Amino acid sequence: MTGVVQLSRRRFLALTGVSASGLLLGGVVPGDALAAVPAAGAEGLRLNLFVSLEEDGAVEIIAHRSEMGTGIRTSLPQVVADEMEADWARVKVVQAIGDAAYGSQNTDGSRSIRNFYATMREMGAAARHMLEAAAAERWGAAAAECRAEMHRVVHSDGRSLGFGELAAAAAQQALPAAGELTLKSRDQFRYIGRDVPMVDLHDITTGAATYGADVELPDMVYASIERTPHLGGRIASYDAAEARKVKGVLDVVELKAPDGPPGFNNVEGVAVLARNTWSAMKARQALVVKWAPNEHSSHDSERYLDALQARVQDGPGQVARERGDVDAALDAADKVIEASYRTPYLAHAPMETPVTVARVSGGRCELWACTQNPQATQAAVAAALGIDKSAVTVHVTLLGGGFGRKSKPDFSVEAARLAAHVGKPVQVNWTRTDDLRHDYFHSCSAMYLRGGMDDKGNVSAWLARQATPPIGSTFDPSVTFMDDGDLSQTFGSVPFATPNLRVESHEAPAHVRIGWLRSVYNIPFAFGVCSFVDELAHAAGRDPAEFWETMVGEDRHLDFAPEGFEFGNYGRSIEEYPYDTARFKNVLRTLAASIPWGEKLPEGQGWGLAVTRSFLAYVAVASKVEVVDGQLRVLEMHGVIDAGTVVNPDRVHAQLEGGMIFGLSVALSGEITFRDGAVQQSNYHDYQVARINQAPEVIRTHIVPSDALPAGVGEPGVPPTAPSIANAVFAATGQRVRELPLSKRFRV
Amino acid sequence: MKLTVNGRSYDVDAEPDTPLLWVLRDELKLKGTRYGCGDAICGACTVHFNGTPTRACRLPVSAAAAGEIVTIEGLSADGSHPVQEAWRRHNVPQCGYCQAGQIMSASALLARNASPSDDEIDGAMSGNICRCGTYPRIRAAIRDLAGSEEEGAS
CATH class of the missing domain: 3.10.20.30 (Beta-grasp domain)
Incomplete structure (x- = not known):
């Protein structure tokens, strides 16, 4: 057993802040291959995932990933408890602080279960073996006669000892060697595959759960910050006279931004520090700040998208993937179909805005933050304060939604800088307007697709071009093209059997901070790809569900290398997680069989569907819509997911439900626009997200039973949703929508 | 004051x-x-x-x-209000941040109308955004209390 090492109690205490006696275990997991940012990518093999057992039998299991609503604080510990044969009722989940010793804690990319399922099982199993060995030693019995069962070790003659009674002796046992560890078989699972309720459920329903803004320290002051409206903006001048007159104001501070790319640094601003939140917010409104113009202060998103669209329509770009001869096939085609699609910038808009409490004293910084990535917070704060990472402690609160926004610790850097300046603990709490205007925005995108078919509707050529400002630009402004990893999110990795196929990229220099948002580039790219397949199906006079299967072709594992495409596969090897067209088609078939696909509908109603593979999971979504007098309503949404092995089915259903509703927001009304370099939206009234009255009356989800390796779950429900709705709108009205959101065309 | x-x-x-x-x-x-x-x-x-x-x-x-x-x-003193219990029975929350507000809106609705229709539920709850998209379960939990629940979400 190479995956588990014992930890000293002191080390355990240092990592968690929890005092534990008895058995301590730590696991080693491989470095995270899909590190989202260059700065966080260089972690090697690290300790990870801890179990402790007290002499009274209490088990503490460390959650090292952030809880933002997926249920991960429950699901991973539930795996450990199962293999350990611990009684879930006696398990307490303890949130880890940020520490590289855990390996990656960056909770995004739908990675927590797929990257840590195996390790967590080993962790639990190793604990079980050590408890069994301790009991065998106590009884002078053979280990094979002793078996852990529901928080006790039972001898074959009926004697038994509780886990607590064995804790001290178990901690003295040697770690099981490689090969000694037996994992449970599927039929022995007690918790894996069961709907264990979230550990935070009671606290959430009573208001007692602690989110970022709920942390208060003695002597804490409150900050509200007026920030540059455009990328890289600098203060030209400011007048704080009126702000200083507001009762409760303590100070007004210039918050300079360092030179260089945005990265995870704070942006430039003027901060008001006050005795309470309201004084800070009110005084901040009274600030007058003038900003120096720069090359981004004329950014206009409408003109920018027009330019990107012209680029993709006008000519060939850099080739990312190529099979056969697309140009010849298009020349020879009986019918050529072409279409341009575009999608806007989006904001994450989690219900809880970014917030951090920071305290700086004695050369150390301690933070409490709603962060998806405490180690990135630690690194960014250490760099900003010029201290060592080891002098920065990051406590992770619950997150009121994250969706990728809270992987970027710019807001924690602000709190740390201000705390260092005033010498008191500081809470930085963003307003909703701050959140919408200073996001790491989801990329806008312009796409052009062209297909050729013969007179029987067989597609001979697929040409796909896009121009999309890349996330990499946030860390290096010279990055202006999508790379193969970016294009691996649907656009470049289409599973079509089409004999001639080419995927191209055009340049798109960024003028705003670009970041990853739930399912990332799959959002625009699935909209383009899945809409265009639907267009081809209708041009061929074929049923879209049947047409999708024809496009995908025979059962096989895709090999992208011969076509010059470096498929990213969400950080996992293609041998381990093949792109399996049989599973792709199966979610589609399962979906079509579960709804009245092909039913005769009243005038103004229609069904549409879309299928994607993202984060290693296969998802098909069908939507039924109604359009009456320009009013669009989504009546039904049905989703089928094949995510391989599932730990907590109820939470997987919840993520698929939530993912589809997130996709509904994208489809109906999600749009951030810029004029003169600045965001035009300011709150949920002009950046609308789906409300309960817009949610379809019927929402059904289905999980394909599978023994395959676990895949992602948090994000994959999003990509197929918007195109399924747009395709349904076409079925209902004959109007093809090629630009999101749908609110541009219909009342929603 | x-x-x-x-x-x-x-x-x-x-x-x-x-x-x-x-x-x-x-x-x-x-x-x-x-x-x-x-x-x-x-x-x-x-x-x-x-x-x-x-x-x-x-x-x-x-x-x-x-x-x-x-x-x-x-x-409630201990989380035992029927709406809080229904929220747990239906595993409504995801991130949970909006749920205190959702529960306060739902409890006010049910206090004045013990058996709201589906339209009345949507009407009373449409001022509460849930970015995680727990709406199907919010509806199911309220219908449960209103005695109009057909089946749970999914």
Whole structure:
């Protein structure tokens, strides 16, 4: 057993802040291959995932990933408890602080279960073996006669000892060697595959759960910050006279931004520090700040998208993937179909805005933050304060939604800088307007697709071009093209059997901070790809569900290398997680069989569907819509997911439900626009997200039973949703929508 | 000024224009009422003001002083209010941030209408945004209490 090492109690205490006696275990997991940012990518093999057992039998299991609503604080510990044969009722989940010793804690990319399922099982199993060995030693019995069962070790003659009674002796046992560890078989699972309720459920329903803004320290002051409206903006001048007159104001501070790319640094601003939140917010409104113009202060998103669209329509770009001869096939085609699609910038808009409490004293910084990535917070704060990472402690609160926004610790850097300046603990709490205007925005995108078919509707050529400002630009402004990893999110990795196929990229220099948002580039790219397949199906006079299967072709594992495409596969090897067209088609078939696909509908109603593979999971979504007098309503949404092995089915259903509703927001009304370099939206009234009255009356989800390796779950429900709705709108009205959101065309 | 929250009287030293939300959170340390938008658009800060669901982020404390305020902490002593129990039965929350506001809106609805129709449920709950998309389960939990539930979500 190479995956588990014992930890000293002191080390355990240092990592968690929890005092534990008895058995301590730590696991080693491989470095995270899909590190989202260059700065966080260089972690090697690290300790990870801890179990402790007290002499009274209490088990503490460390959650090292952030809880933002997926249920991960429950699901991973539930795996450990199962293999350990611990009684879930006696398990307490303890949130880890940020520490590289855990390996990656960056909770995004739908990675927590797929990257840590195996390790967590080993962790639990190793604990079980050590408890069994301790009991065998106590009884002078053979280990094979002793078996852990529901928080006790039972001898074959009926004697038994509780886990607590064995804790001290178990901690003295040697770690099981490689090969000694037996994992449970599927039929022995007690918790894996069961709907264990979230550990935070009671606290959430009573208001007692602690989110970022709920942390208060003695002597804490409150900050509200007026920030540059455009990328890289600098203060030209400011007048704080009126702000200083507001009762409760303590100070007004210039918050300079360092030179260089945005990265995870704070942006430039003027901060008001006050005795309470309201004084800070009110005084901040009274600030007058003038900003120096720069090359981004004329950014206009409408003109920018027009330019990107012209680029993709006008000519060939850099080739990312190529099979056969697309140009010849298009020349020879009986019918050529072409279409341009575009999608806007989006904001994450989690219900809880970014917030951090920071305290700086004695050369150390301690933070409490709603962060998806405490180690990135630690690194960014250490760099900003010029201290060592080891002098920065990051406590992770619950997150009121994250969706990728809270992987970027710019807001924690602000709190740390201000705390260092005033010498008191500081809470930085963003307003909703701050959140919408200073996001790491989801990329806008312009796409052009062209297909050729013969007179029987067989597609001979697929040409796909896009121009999309890349996330990499946030860390290096010279990055202006999508790379193969970016294009691996649907656009470049289409599973079509089409004999001639080419995927191209055009340049798109960024003028705003670009970041990853739930399912990332799959959002625009699935909209383009899945809409265009639907267009081809209708041009061929074929049923879209049947047409999708024809496009995908025979059962096989895709090999992208011969076509010059470096498929990213969400950080996992293609041998381990093949792109399996049989599973792709199966979610589609399962979906079509579960709804009245092909039913005769009243005038103004229609069904549409879309299928994607993202984060290693296969998802098909069908939507039924109604359009009456320009009013669009989504009546039904049905989703089928094949995510391989599932730990907590109820939470997987919840993520698929939530993912589809997130996709509904994208489809109906999600749009951030810029004029003169600045965001035009300011709150949920002009950046609308789906409300309960817009949610379809019927929402059904289905999980394909599978023994395959676990895949992602948090994000994959999003990509197929918007195109399924747009395709349904076409079925209902004959109007093809090629630009999101749908609110541009219909009342929603 | 005096403020009555969850049946208890508080002496509060705050500027009269301070929204009730910040008095609850910063002064009274009642953190279950949450900030989401500051403009009465999202419902995360919903409390009962004389029994009516009210957005605390736009209610000046000077106006709040005239009535009885109930926050999520005062809905029940131990989380045993039927709406809280239904929320747990249906595993409604995901991130949970908006759920105190959702529960306050739902409990106010059911207090004045024990068996709301589906339209009435959507109408009463449409001021509360849930970015995680727990709407199907919110509906199921309320229908459960209203006796109109056909089946749970999924």
